[in-house]
Amino acid sequence: MSETDVVILGAGAAGLMAAGECARRGRRVTVLDHAARPGEKIRISGGGRCNFTNRELSRQNAAERFLSENPRFALSALSRFTPADFLARIERAGIAWHEKTAGQLFCDGKATQVVEMLLAGLGPAELRLGTAVEAVRRTGEGFVVDTSDGPLRAGRVIVATGGKSIPKMGATGIGHRIAESFGLRVTETRPGLVPLTFAAQDLEKTAPLAGIAVAGRASAGRTGFDEAVLFTHRGLSGPAILQVSNYWREGEAIVVDLAPGRDIAAALAAMRAEAGRVALHNALARLLPEKLAAFAVAEAGLAGRLADHGNRALERLAAQVHRWQVRPVGSEGYRTAEVTLGGVATEALDAKTMEARNVPGLYFIGEAVDVTGWLGGYNFQWAWSSGWAAGQVA
Numbered sequence: 001m002s003e004t005d006v007v008i009l010g011a012g013a014a015g016l017m018a019a020g021e022c023a024r025r026g027r028r029v030t031v032l033d034h035a036a037r038p039g040e041k042i043r044i045s046g047g048g049r050c051n052f053t054n055r056e057l058s059r060q061n062a063a064e065r066f067l068s069e070n071p072r073f074a075l076s077a078l079s080r081f082t083p084a085d086f087l088a089r090i091e092r093a094g095i096a097w098h099e100k101t102a103g104q105l106f107c108d109g110k111a112t113q114v115v116e117m118l119l120a121g122l123g124p125a126e127l128r129l130g131t132a133v134e135a136v137r138r139t140g141e142g143f144v145v146d147t148s149d150g151p152l153r154a155g156r157v158i159v160a161t162g163g164k165s166i167p168k169m170g171a172t173g174i175g176h177r178i179a180e181s182f183g184l185r186v187t188e189t190r191p192g193l194v195p196l197t198f199a200a201q202d203l204e205k206t207a208p209l210a211g212i213a214v215a216g217r218a219s220a221g222r223t224g225f226d227e228a229v230l231f232t233h234r235g236l237s238g239p240a241i242l243q244v245s246n247y248w249r250e251g252e253a254i255v256v257d258l259a260p261g262r263d264i265a266a267a268l269a270a271m272r273a274e275a276g277r278v279a280l281h282n283a284l285a286r287l288l289p290e291k292l293a294a295f296a297v298a299e300a301g302l303a304g305r306l307a308d309h310g311n312r313a314l315e316r317l318a319a320q321v322h323r324w325q326v327r328p329v330g331s332e333g334y335r336t337a338e339v340t341l342g343g344v345a346t347e348a349l350d351a352k353t354m355e356a357r358n359v360p361g362l363y364f365i366g367e368a369v370d371v372t373g374w375l376g377g378y379n380f381q382w383a384w385s386s387g388w389a390a391g392q393v394a
Helices: 013-024 040-048 075-080 083-092 112-120 174-181 200-209 239-245 264-275 280-284 290-299 311-322 378-391
Strands: 002-009 029-033 051-054 097-099 104-107 126-129 133-139 142-147 150-159 190-192 213-220 223-231 235-237 254-257 324-326 339-341 362-364
Touching: 002 013, 002 142, 002 174, 013 029, 013 112, 013 150, 013 378, 029 150, 040 051, 040 112, 051 083, 051 378, 075 378, 083 097, 083 104, 083 112, 083 378, 133 150, 133 174, 150 174, 200 235, 200 290, 213 239, 223 239, 235 239, 239 254, 264 280, 264 311, 280 290, 280 311, 290 311, 311 324
Parallel strands: 002 029, 002 150, 029 126, 150 362
Antiparallel strands: 051 104, 097 104, 133 142, 142 150, 190 339, 213 223, 213 254, 223 235, 254 324
16 A cells, blocks of 8 residues: 555645645645546636736635625635735746636636646655545555555645536546545535526526626625626526526515616607607617616516606616516536535535544545635635645644
8 A cells, every 4th residue: 555645636726726735844745636637626627727816805805705604704815815915926837827707716828827826736746647536544554545546645635636527527526525434524515606597487488598797786785796797598698697696586576777887768758859750679789788678677577668668667678677587496406516515514624724623634635625706716726725724734
């Protein structure tokens, strides 16, 4: 049976980060992953450019931008290895980057540059790809990891296997099963940052809108996001919908403002004087995409010319535009979800080291933990920060 100091399960963002930190400290490290290539989620993220962090993240706003049973759990790791710290590594590696909206940082070139940077940081660490992890067992002072290539003994095990999202890339949720095998609680898991789907009766109305995108605001309960909303053949997608999907639960409605920051009723009332003979849906089409305008007019139960409608009718139409309420029946599931909500309960872990409180030497990091960030680089930063934290001590 081969032996090493630290076995890391998963060669994704968190696992590679932790491996590099452990190797830097002189630890013998073996990284296991059943995939054929490391860092696959990094490679496909951000349209192939990798939204690797978000510079707006701070200790002051982290608790509201991460979902968890204990949103403050992530603060320790995030405040000790910050977006600025990871950006410094990006710059030292000579990777050109740019900032988009809301602090989102992307590579100018391919996302594979980030993978290459992390692999270069592994040093003498061993990376075993195409190796499936079957179980982890406690033996004496350490652990035995049962793999498709045989058992491997180690004094420390870091579980960085991610969650269940994007199963076509091999996601299995094995990290959660490992946690439960050691008596750690796993919170309810569900797809996060995922498009929402409609019932047949709603799709009949919205299917003709597929492909239309507008700057909008989507809200679930008291939480809302001002970003693009995209109509699809199955329901709604786009950044605002992905964001709000983390807060939406089955059976609830979402509210969408299709023209935030604009007063549709006032604009139409002002238009009446010089365009009163224009059909109402054509008048609204001067303010919204044509098909979306026709949809809103029909949903408001209106028809005819603009001049035929008083201010009260225009207010009703504006309400349909600004407060369109729809009740999704579900989401597109883990197939397209960017993350997994839920995971290993934070109460079971030390926030500073990511070590299981009742299982010395066993660590959980990244998406395997019940910590999920907003869209826009937050989840990658959690991967870097939690991997760094475990890597300082494992």
